[in-house]
Amino acid sequence: MTRPTIHDVARVAGVSLSTVDRVLNDREGVRDKTRSRVLDAIGDLGFERNLAAANLSRGRRYRLCFILPDGQNSFMRALEQDVAEEAAAALRDFTVIETRKVPAFDAGALADLLRSLDPEAVDGVALVATDATVVRIAVRELRARGIAVVTLVSDLPGSEKQGFVGIDNVQAGRTAGSLLGRFCRGRAGRIAMVCGSMLVRDHAERRLGFEQVLRTEFPEQSLIAPIEGLDDKDRVRNQLAEKLAADPGIVGVYSMGAGNRGVAEALAALQPERHVSVVVHELTRYSREALLDGSFDAVLHQNSRSEVQGAIQLLRNLLDGQNPPPQVEPIRVEIYMRDNLP
Amino acid sequence: MTRPTIHDVARVAGVSLSTVDRVLNDREGVRDKTRSRVLDAIGDLGFERNLAAANLSRGRRYRLCFILPDGQNSFMRALEQDVAEEAAAALRDFTVIETRKVPAFDAGALADLLRSLDPEAVDGVALVATDATVVRIAVRELRARGIAVVTLVSDLPGSEKQGFVGIDNVQAGRTAGSLLGRFCRGRAGRIAMVCGSMLVRDHAERRLGFEQVLRTEFPEQSLIAPIEGLDDKDRVRNQLAEKLAADPGIVGVYSMGAGNRGVAEALAALQPERHVSVVVHELTRYSREALLDGSFDAVLHQNSRSEVQGAIQLLRNLLDGQNPPPQVEPIRVEIYMRDNLP
DNA sequence: CAGGATTTGATAGACGTCTATCAAAATTCG
DNA sequence: CGAATTTTGATAGACGTCTATCAAATCCTG
Numbered sequence: 001m002t003r004p005t006i007h008d009v010a011r012v013a014g015v016s017l018s019t020v021d022r023v024l025n026d027r028e029g030v031r032d033k034t035r036s037r038v039l040d041a042i043g044d045l046g047f048e049r050n051l052a053a054a055n056l057s058r059g060r061r062y063r064l065c066f067i068l069p070d071g072q073n074s075f076m077r078a079l080e081q082d083v084a085e086e087a088a089a090a091l092r093d094f095t096v097i098e099t100r101k102v103p104a105f106d107a108g109a110l111a112d113l114l115r116s117l118d119p120e121a122v123d124g125v126a127l128v129a130t131d132a133t134v135v136r137i138a139v140r141e142l143r144a145r146g147i148a149v150v151t152l153v154s155d156l157p158g159s160e161k162q163g164f165v166g167i168d169n170v171q172a173g174r175t176a177g178s179l180l181g182r183f184c185r186g187r188a189g190r191i192a193m194v195c196g197s198m199l200v201r202d203h204a205e206r207r208l209g210f211e212q213v214l215r216t217e218f219p220e221q222s223l224i225a226p227i228e229g230l231d232d233k234d235r236v237r238n239q240l241a242e243k244l245a246a247d248p249g250i251v252g253v254y255s256m257g258a259g260n261r262g263v264a265e266a267l268a269a270l271q272p273e274r275h276v277s278v279v280v281h282e283l284t285r286y287s288r289e290a291l292l293d294g295s296f297d298a299v300l301h302q303n304s305r306s307e308v309q310g311a312i313q314l315l316r317n318l319l320d321g322q323n324p325p326p327q328v329e330p331i332r333v334e335i336y337m338r339d340n341l342p
Numbered sequence: 343m344t345r346p347t348i349h350d351v352a353r354v355a356g357v358s359l360s361t362v363d364r365v366l367n368d369r370e371g372v373r374d375k376t377r378s379r380v381l382d383a384i385g386d387l388g389f390e391r392n393l394a395a396a397n398l399s400r401g402r403r404y405r406l407c408f409i410l411p412d413g414q415n416s417f418m419r420a421l422e423q424d425v426a427e428e429a430a431a432a433l434r435d436f437t438v439i440e441t442r443k444v445p446a447f448d449a450g451a452l453a454d455l456l457r458s459l460d461p462e463a464v465d466g467v468a469l470v471a472t473d474a475t476v477v478r479i480a481v482r483e484l485r486a487r488g489i490a491v492v493t494l495v496s497d498l499p500g501s502e503k504q505g506f507v508g509i510d511n512v513q514a515g516r517t518a519g520s521l522l523g524r525f526c527r528g529r530a531g532r533i534a535m536v537c538g539s540m541l542v543r544d545h546a547e548r549r550l551g552f553e554q555v556l557r558t559e560f561p562e563q564s565l566i567a568p569i570e571g572l573d574d575k576d577r578v579r580n581q582l583a584e585k586l587a588a589d590p591g592i593v594g595v596y597s598m599g600a601g602n603r604g605v606a607e608a609l610a611a612l613q614p615e616r617h618v619s620v621v622v623h624e625l626t627r628y629s630r631e632a633l634l635d636g637s638f639d640a641v642l643h644q645n646s647r648s649e650v651q652g653a654i655q656l657l658r659n660l661l662d663g664q665n666p667p668p669q670v671e672p673i674r675v676e677i678y679m680r681d682n683l684p
Numbered sequence: 685c686a687g688g689a690t691t692t693g694a695t696a697g698a699c700g701t702c703t704a705t706c707a708a709a710a711t712t713c714g
Numbered sequence: 715c716g717a718a719t720t721t722t723g724a725t726a727g728a729c730g731t732c733t734a735t736c737a738a739a740t741c742c743t744g
Contacts, residue, residue, distance in 0.1 A: 005700060049701075056398065172682070174682070340677070357693085358693045392731070396732070401698090
């Protein structure tokens with residue numbers, strides 16, 4: 001009924017507390033035979049070290065650093081806010097979180113920042129990755145210095161990061177295709193796409209998934225080459241409005257990232273009897289309003305709060321050296337419509 | 343940089359450790375003037391008691407009891423499984439979880455069980471409520487005995503429960519209506535509904551929300567009185583197949599709860615060229631298969647694992663007397679389609 | 685102001701683990 | 715075999731909080 005302690009382990013193994021401690025904390029000077037007696041006892045008893053007591057004793061603190069892109073991207077700003085709020089809550093668990101910002105899409109700046117991190121001051125890092133070789137190298141160096149590394153929102157495949165917390169963007173694109181295809185069923189025509197930039201990895205992946213589904217499952221719709229909005233709402237509004245006016249056969253719009261406001265404005269300018277189904281990404285103030293007034297049909301979303309929590313938990317588990325690290329729940333592609341808004 | 347301790351509080355307040363302790367733990371024999379000096383010091387320093395150390399010291403353990411309905415409902419069985427798994431993980435945090443089962447829909451049995459719970463053995467209870475007055479009374483008595491109570495999945499409004507962890511079922515029904523209405527757009531006709539029993543509160547609420555949306559937003563569709571499946575797949579299959587055969591104008595099906603297998607079978611029997619859009623509840627082995635083979639279009643889901651975790655966290659917070667209790671993330675109505683299956 | 689009651693302080697030991705130090709025992713080696 | 719080395723044990727104090735006990739100080743009452 002009560003959990004076994006190191007005292008029990010010592011008793012069962014027939015050794016002293018000191019020896020148990022040496023084994024538990026990987027100190028040297030223990031003969032193999034003795035070590036295995038202790039490990040056997042641990043196994044027999046099902047002993048698990050009381051982390052709370054251990055951390056209390058050593059005054060353990062987790063010093064984490066979150067690295068986010070700077071700039072006006074509203075998803076990133078929401079993420080920053082979530083980090084700040086979770087940082088306050090994490091203090092209770094002896095976790096100190098520092099936030100650093102680097103210019104968006106600037107791999108060199110990101111790599112420089114990573115290189116500057118001192119293992120004396122930081123135990124673990126969560127970064128929104130920019131996909132570049134210099135960053136991979138910097139991650140490898142961080143790991144070599146003994147700092148734990150996970151990627152957040154945007155992954156860095158092929159690097160030595162120890163985990164990724166974010167959604168599967170191909171899956172997100174497929175989901176969008178599946179929804180929009182169904183919403184437009186019976187109205188064969190064309191579908192317009194809007195992205196931030198095709199140079200951004202997640203948007204490229206979303207497009208890939210979207211086109212996969214549309215082409216195989218809804219061949220009655222054809223796709224128009226995407227508008228690159230570059231996070232500029234006016235640009236998005238103008239280009240989309242132009243396309244919609246020029247082609248009355250456009251029955252659906254998929255917007256893969258920033259630019260929701262521009263999309264909403266272009267739609268508002270249409271004749272009321274024209275029906276265009278719309279699926280966009282990221283629940284923000286604007287996409288929410290558009291859902292409520294009926295101009296958007298669905299919004300795909302990633303819960304940035306969960307992502308931050310997941311990254312913190314994953315880093316702590318890595319630093320605790322838990323074996324195996326208890327899995328963090330994967331982040332889901334969430335679908336919102338007017339009626340299940342949170 | 344380091345958190346203040348009770349020693350700091352004592353020093354700043356100019357009192358002894360004993361007095362700080364008396365204030366912190368609500369022991370009597372402290373003059374008001376002294377108490378407020380201590381409270382001021384706590385406020386000034388931003389002191390927060392180190393729960394890990396406190397629990398270590400008192401050998402605190404959280405004894406929770408989860409009460410679930412017995413029977414073949416597959417959602418409830420999945421929930422039971424989740425409770426078992428979370429119970430194992432919770433042991434690490436000195437939380438001992440016991441599961442009890444009562445006959446489904448039997449308010450008397452549930453109330454009896456609640457009455458039998460001994461505050462010497464149980465600190466908190468999470469129950470899947472049956473909506474009845476005897477249960478409300480039993481909950482009140484539990485609270486009077488000092489046991490914390492929250493409802494899980496199925497709420498008990500008007501009772502003295504201290505929280506509810508589950509989804510908003512009216513919202514879920516609205517979401518289903520919104521999806522199915524869009525899926526059937528352009529094909530005006532009739533929509534069939536399937537429920538477990540109209541006596542179950544959550545199904546009744548789902549129907550309410552569903553009809554709200556269909557009637558106001560998609561008046562071109564008309565609704566057929568629901569089939570009551572009573573958790574019997576053959577009954578669901580037969581009745582639904584009969585309706586579909588009799589009425590070629592049925593373009594959509596909404597199934598509010600148990601009975602997914604029967605729905606899938608009735609659909610499989612249709613001529614391949616007939617297209618019926620389908621939205622059901624709860625992601626199970628069967629609804630998952632039907633999504634994958636295209637016979638269901640969307641599945642609404644509540645994450646029972648999150649619900650169990652949420653209930654545990656809420657109960658622990660209540661028992662810790664945290665003030666204000668840190669909010670548990672609300673449970674979302676999740677939408678799954680083939681392409682965002684977890 | 686004495687006496688009793690109430691409030692406050694001081695101290696010790698506990699919870700489970702960690703770290704450090706020193707002594708004792710066991711092993712290895714010449 | 716004795717000395718050097720390695721391995722093990724014993725002990726003490728710490729982390730932040732809790733509980734208990736007893737003594738000292740302060741308060742109230744008549």
